[in-house]
Amino acid sequence: MDSIISAQNISFSYQGEDNQPNMVLHDLSIEIKKGEFVAVLGHNGSGKSTLAKHFNSILLPMSGVVYVVGLNTADESHLYDIRQNVGMVFQNPDNQIVATIVEEDVAFALENMGVPPAEIRQRVDEALKSVGMYEHRLHAPHQLSGGQKQRVAIAGIIAMRPQCIVLDEPTAMLDPKGRREVMKTIRRLNHDYGITVVLITHYMDEAAQCDRVVVVDSGAILLDDIPSRVFSHVEQLKSVGLDVPQATELIYELRKNGYDLPDDIITEEGCIEALAKLLEGAHVNY
Numbered sequence: 001m002d003s004i005i006s007a008q009n010i011s012f013s014y015q016g017e018d019n020q021p022n023m024v025l026h027d028l029s030i031e032i033k034k035g036e037f038v039a040v041l042g043h044n045g046s047g048k049s050t051l052a053k054h055f056n057s058i059l060l061p062m063s064g065v066v067y068v069v070g071l072n073t074a075d076e077s078h079l080y081d082i083r084q085n086v087g088m089v090f091q092n093p094d095n096q097i098v099a100t101i102v103e104e105d106v107a108f109a110l111e112n113m114g115v116p117p118a119e120i121r122q123r124v125d126e127a128l129k130s131v132g133m134y135e136h137r138l139h140a141p142h143q144l145s146g147g148q149k150q151r152v153a154i155a156g157i158i159a160m161r162p163q164c165i166v167l168d169e170p171t172a173m174l175d176p177k178g179r180r181e182v183m184k185t186i187r188r189l190n191h192d193y194g195i196t197v198v199l200i201t202h203y204m205d206e207a208a209q210c211d212r213v214v215v216v217d218s219g220a221i222l223l224d225d226i227p228s229r230v231f232s233h234v235e236q237l238k239s240v241g242l243d244v245p246q247a248t249e250l251i252y253e254l255r256k257n258g259y260d261l262p263d264d265i266i267t268e269e270g271c272i273e274a275l276a277k278l279l280e281g282a283h284v285n286y
């Protein structure tokens with residue numbers, strides 16, 4: 001079975017202030033396969049976090065069904081297995097760190113799960129190494145940078161040995177260096193450890209690093225494809241309040257002005273290559 005998450009025709013509403021239901025997800029279906037690295041994009045309030053909370057039983061659909069590793073999230077008896085298989089990482093690392101020493105923080109959930117001490121030791125060391133924070137294992141979390149704290153929070157999830165991690169804007173509160181560190185860590189967990197990743201982000205350059213990009217608008221899926229194809233829909237993305245990577249934007253403007261350039265450029269390297277080719281064709285020395 002290679003489907004980690006399967007949401008089928010799910011709808012969800014919150015109770016509004018006026019007691020009227022506020023429909024947030026509309027008959028939405030999505031499948032996340034084992035090993036995938038998926039970005040979820042969408043304007044503020046489009047329903048990304050609400051959708052993510054359906055991926056590990058924090059919220060249950062009002063209609064439709066969600067299966068996580070084949071288990072129906074509405075069945076309470078599966079809660080433990082579901083939470084162990086799909087871990088969630090949130091925006092603010094300070095809200096996720098509970099202990100005063102890094103390695104104790106990573107061990108916290110395992111202790112609550114009753115994992116034997118020798119195994120805890122092994123799993124904590126492995127988790128800290130996988131996020132590049134092993135050298136900091138005896139430090140106090142408050143001494144760490146935002147990016148380092150977020151990597152410790154990720155280690156706490158990885159120590160549970162989940163098949164999948166869902167990260168809800170994990171870099172939103174970080175400086176550029178912290179963002180780079182966390183993205184490198186997430187890529188490594190996916191690539192080297194085979195962990196399935198669902199990354200909710202507002203950063204287009206982060207989405208461009210994923211294998212697949214899902215665009216959510218008003219609680220429904222607007223686009224779902226490889227990054228270069230999703231970002232080729234520049235007008236459509238702009239119409240729902242989203243940007244495209246800077247490289248895509250530049251090429252898009254040049255294409256609009258009649259330059260013969262490909263429409264699937266999403267990285268700086270790709271952009272440089274395409275512009276060099278264009279200049280070569282025009283016999284310009286640069």
Ligand SMILES: Nc1ncnc2c1ncn2[C@@H]1O[C@H](COP(=O)(O)OP(=O)(O)OP(=O)(O)O)[C@@H](O)[C@H]1O
Pocket residue numbers: 014015022024042043044045046047048049050051
């Ligand atoms: N606990 C809640 N109670 C009532 N309404 C909520 C609650 N959480 C979210 N909403 C509403 O549901 C809609 C979708 O919110 P959600 O947080 O899923 O969006 P989002 O795409 O994650 O937005 P953002 O990019 O700002 O994080 C919004 O209109 C929001 O106001």
Ligand SMILES: [Mg+2]
Pocket residue numbers: 048049050168
């Ligand atoms: Mg959100």
